[in-house]
Amino acid sequence: MSDHDHDHDHPHEPIAGDGLPAAARAQALEELLVEKGVVSRTEVREEIDWLVSRSPADGARLVARAWVDPEFKRRLLDDAREAALELGLDPGPSPVVMAVENTETVHHMVVCTLCSCYPRAMLGPPPDWYKSLPYRSRAVSDPRRVLREFGVELDEDVELRVLDSTANVRYLVVPRRPEGTEGLGEEQLAALVTRDSMIGVSRPAVPA
Amino acid sequence: MTYQVGQRVRIAARDHEGHHRTPAYVKGKSGRIERRHGAFKNPETRAYGGDGLPQQELYLVGFDASDLWPGASGDRVEVDIYEHWLEAE
Numbered sequence: 001m002s003d004h005d006h007d008h009d010h011p012h013e014p015i016a017g018d019g020l021p022a023a024a025r026a027q028a029l030e031e032l033l034v035e036k037g038v039v040s041r042t043e044v045r046e047e048i049d050w051l052v053s054r055s056p057a058d059g060a061r062l063v064a065r066a067w068v069d070p071e072f073k074r075r076l077l078d079d080a081r082e083a084a085l086e087l088g089l090d091p092g093p094s095p096v097v098m099a100v101e102n103t104e105t106v107h108h109m110v111v112c113t114l115c116s117c118y119p120r121a122m123l124g125p126p127p128d129w130y131k132s133l134p135y136r137s138r139a140v141s142d143p144r145r146v147l148r149e150f151g152v153e154l155d156e157d158v159e160l161r162v163l164d165s166t167a168n169v170r171y172l173v174v175p176r177r178p179e180g181t182e183g184l185g186e187e188q189l190a191a192l193v194t195r196d197s198m199i200g201v202s203r204p205a206v207p208a
Numbered sequence: 209m210t211y212q213v214g215q216r217v218r219i220a221a222r223d224h225e226g227h228h229r230t231p232a233y234v235k236g237k238s239g240r241i242e243r244r245h246g247a248f249k250n251p252e253t254r255a256y257g258g259d260g261l262p263q264q265e266l267y268l269v270g271f272d273a274s275d276l277w278p279g280a281s282g283d284r285v286e287v288d289i290y291e292h293w294l295e296a297e
Contacts, residue, residue, distance in 0.1 A: 096245055113231050140233065140285050141277050160283040162273075166229045167266050167288035168248045 051125060058089045059122035059172055060193035062099070064186045067177045077101055080172060084122065092121020096169040100161075102176050102200065107154055109147065109200030110163045110171045111139035119170035123195055130199065140164060150201040163200075173200040181207055211267060215241045216297040219269070219289060227255035230293045234285075237275055238297060242286055243268040250290065265291040 033039045062083060066073035076083040080099040084091040091097055097119060100108040112118065113136045118126040129135050138146050143162045147154060154160060163171045175197040181189060184207065196202035211217055221236035229251055244267055249260025269289045273280035 095248065113233070114229060141280075143273075143283060144281070161270075162283065162285045163268075164231065164285060164287040166231060167245075167251070167290065169245055169266070169268075169288055 051120060054090075054092075054120055054122070054124040056123045056193075056195035056198065057190070058084070059119070059195070059198045060190040061087055061089065062122065062172070063174050063193045063198065064190035066099075066174055067181075067189055068186050073101070073174070076174065090121055092119070092170070094119070094121070094168060094170040097122070097172060098169055099172045099174050100163065101174045104176070105157075106159045106161060107147075107200065108161045108163060108171075108173050109139065109143060110165060110173060111136060112165045113137065113140055114166050117165040117167075117170065119172045119198075121170075122172055123198060127195070147201060150196065152202055173198050175200070175204050178204050178206050210265060211241045211244075211291070211294060211296070213241050213243060217241060217267075217269060217294045218297050220293050220295055224252075226252070228252050230289060231287065233276055234269070234271060234287055234289070237271055239269040239271040239275075239287075241267050242270040245288065248290075250292075252290075267291065267294065269294070 030039075030044060034041055034044075062076060062080070065087065066076050072083065072086075075086070076099045080097040081091040081095075083099070084097070102108055110118075111130075116126050116131040118130060120126070135146065140162055143160055144154060147160075165171050175193065177189070178192060181192065184192075188207070192205045192207060194202060194205055197204045216238060217240070218238050219230060219234045219236060224230070244265065247263040247265050250258075250262075250264045251260065254260040267289055268286050270284050270286045273283040273285055276285060
């Protein structure tokens with residue numbers, strides 16, 4: 001298995017750009033790391049294969065199960081890694097995965113202001129906007145307006161918690177189950193759970 | 209020193225050359241310990257080839273947005289911070 005012992009996702013956005021295109025810089029870094037024996041080309045390829053094999057479908061399965069099974073939800077909120085393993089999912093390399101629940105009174109949204117830390121094992125590669133400087137700065141300084149731009153209008157009395165994942169922990173939002181979904185099965189529910197709703201910037205889809 | 213959930217802390221205002229995980233916008237700010245995540249290798253030394261030992265406790269620290277940004281509302285911003293950046297209040 002490749003080296004998953006790295007708690008910090010890449011690439012960085014160039015913060016003080018030196019004009020080098022990111023691809024050229026990444027290639028130069030890879031050449032050096034291979035030359036120095038830190039990683040092998042096979043490990044780099046395996047890591048990329050793993051990353052692109054991930055998708056929000058795994059996160060959606062966790063959320064849908066939590067919606068139909070309160071005991072599972074309790075375990076998910078207690079230890080999301082263990083809950084993922086329980087469903088036969090790969091929780092990925094991060095030592096701690098934390099699920100946070102959106103309720104009538106509390107809304108969570110996730111950002112990584114330093115780079116692009118993201119629960120890739122459960123959601124796949126992050127969208128470009130998640131890595132963009134405007135999202136990374138405004139999600140903490142003006143979150144309600146960011147949510148509005150994503151189409152989410154929060155009531156004044158809902159407490160908004162913005163989680164800045166700066167370290168070893170990856171955060172997964174468990175969105176609120178939409179009304180009118182009482183008759184749906186777990187699989188149908190999972191289809192409503194969008195990637196963005198698990199980042200906390202939108203709500204699940206409404207059943208057709 | 210180990211901090212307890214609910215305890216008030218201040219984030220060190222010091223400068224730090226090179227890689228670190230404490231965002232500038234919380235340096236010098238007061239917050240509250242929301243959760244203890246456990247101990248992890250120190251990324252600030254690992255980034256330069258070190259072994260990251262001794263491990264550092266990692267905490268989720270919650271801030272009132274109004275303590276971070278002038279004119280902000282009552283929202284919360286919660287940030288993961290390693291112990292060596294924390295000071296008791």
